[in-house]
Amino acid sequence: MDTKALPQSVSTLPTGNERILAVLAHLAALAHGLGLPLPALLWAEQRKDSRYVAFQTLQAYGYQSLGYTVWILFSLGLAMLALFALMLVNAFAPLGEDALSIVFFFFGVVVFILFGLYNLLAIVAAGACAFGRDFRYPFLGGWLAKYIADTPVPVGASPDQTNEERFAVAMGHFAVIFPFYGLLGPLGLWLTEGKRSVFIRAQSSQTVIYQAFGSVLYTVSHLLPVLLIFPVFIGLFSFGLGQEAEFFNPFTVGLAFLGMCMLSIAVLLGPLYHILGQWAGLQVLLGRDFRYPLVGRLTARWAKPDLSKVV
Numbered sequence: 001m002d003t004k005a006l007p008q009s010v011s012t013l014p015t016g017n018e019r020i021l022a023v024l025a026h027l028a029a030l031a032h033g034l035g036l037p038l039p040a041l042l043w044a045e046q047r048k049d050s051r052y053v054a055f056q057t058l059q060a061y062g063y064q065s066l067g068y069t070v071w072i073l074f075s076l077g078l079a080m081l082a083l084f085a086l087m088l089v090n091a092f093a094p095l096g097e098d099a100l101s102i103v104f105f106f107f108g109v110v111v112f113i114l115f116g117l118y119n120l121l122a123i124v125a126a127g128a129c130a131f132g133r134d135f136r137y138p139f140l141g142g143w144l145a146k147y148i149a150d151t152p153v154p155v156g157a158s159p160d161q162t163n164e165e166r167f168a169v170a171m172g173h174f175a176v177i178f179p180f181y182g183l184l185g186p187l188g189l190w191l192t193e194g195k196r197s198v199f200i201r202a203q204s205s206q207t208v209i210y211q212a213f214g215s216v217l218y219t220v221s222h223l224l225p226v227l228l229i230f231p232v233f234i235g236l237f238s239f240g241l242g243q244e245a246e247f248f249n250p251f252t253v254g255l256a257f258l259g260m261c262m263l264s265i266a267v268l269l270g271p272l273y274h275i276l277g278q279w280a281g282l283q284v285l286l287g288r289d290f291r292y293p294l295v296g297r298l299t300a301r302w303a304k305p306d307l308s309k310v311v
Contacts, residue, residue: 022056022129029122033178036185065171169203176277183211206299221266228259
């Protein structure tokens with residue numbers, strides 16, 4: 001990671017207020033999704049006034065959104081790899097319960113360490129900014145600087161604000177990994193920058209609507225089947241205790257069957273909700289004006305963005 005001081009040819013050293021704002025933006029990552037609005041709002045507020053705060057807050061926003069997504073995907077990939085290896089080993093040399101317990105314990109430790117590293121890196125970033133350093137997250141910081149043409153630039157020049165905006169709204173799409181509160185970041189951008197930027201208004205508004213509707217539908221599609229299946233479980237539990245299973249009848253069995261069908265569909269289609277959000281973020285980063293099905297068309301008519309490039 002690079003924590004070198006911000007070059008004098010690019011900007012003056014950050015003031016105390018700029019350092020505080022940058023520190024707060026990075027520490028917001030410790031809230032794991034709930035802190036998304038803070039760096040987004042700070043970027044919108046400071047992007048014209050302080051290049052130091054603008055870059056650090058934009059980077060912090062990306063670390064919370066894209067960084068957390070990478071952490072989740074890496075953990076899931078590690079879990080699948082560990083499960084496959086465990087099944088392979090168990091096929092040739094069956095493992096006892098004690099051995100399996102040890103394997104799962106170490107897997108939990110690894111995930112916990114990765115989780116700790118995610119938090120630790122945000123704390124290191126905050127500490128570096130507290131001392132006025134130009135902190136760069138590994139991989140993300142350097143790539144972001146090139147993406148928005150942040151360094152090197154001539155004295156007095158401003159970074160490519162179009163790419164800044166694209167990165168900001170793309171992180172809102174990537175925040176789909178957080179149920180409900182993932183939309184807080186794009187909502188903040190919509191409310192603060194929507195009047196000034198048609199692009200931000202169009203992208204952020206459709207992101208908020210997509211994630212709000214998707215989160216509600218995702219929750220209901222998992223909760224409702226459980227409620228439909230629950231009476232049958234009560235009936236089976238009562239029957240196991242030797243009591244009269246009054247909840248176990250053809251009607252409740254039918255509801256349970258319906259609930260299991262709904263839950264199966266939700267489990268199969270649920271990942272598509274997240275994949276589409278991730279795909280939207282990627283398309284925006286690539287310079288395309290992405291539209292969600294149905295929602296995108298409605299917000300496009302309202303916001304009237306530049307549709308020179310449409311996916």
